[in-house]
Amino acid sequence: MDDAVRLTEQGIGWACLPEELIEEREAIGSMVRFESDIMRIKLEIPIDLVSLKGANGGEVQLFLTEHFKRT
Known part of the structure; x- marks a missing residue:
């Protein structure tokens, strides 16, 4: 994100950045x-969740696993 901000501030291209x-x-x-109209379209980006079998990834991994199961 920092690189996108720096490049944009230098006038090199454009970026979709947090408000x-x-x-x-x-x-x-x-x-x-x-x-731009590009921000009004529904954009879907595929995401893979990869983890080691039997590994305890903690609360974040559990949350993401459950979230992706629902979507």
Whole structure:
């Protein structure tokens, strides 16, 4: 994410960034907001959850495993 912010602030391309990052940089003039129709489309990105069989990955792994089972 840091690389995307730095490149965008240098005027090299554009990026979809979290609102908090945009507001802060827009206020100091290092970034300009560009609204595009691309943000209005439903974007689905496939994600794989890989874990070692029998490994206890903790609360986050359990949450993600259950979440992905539902979706």
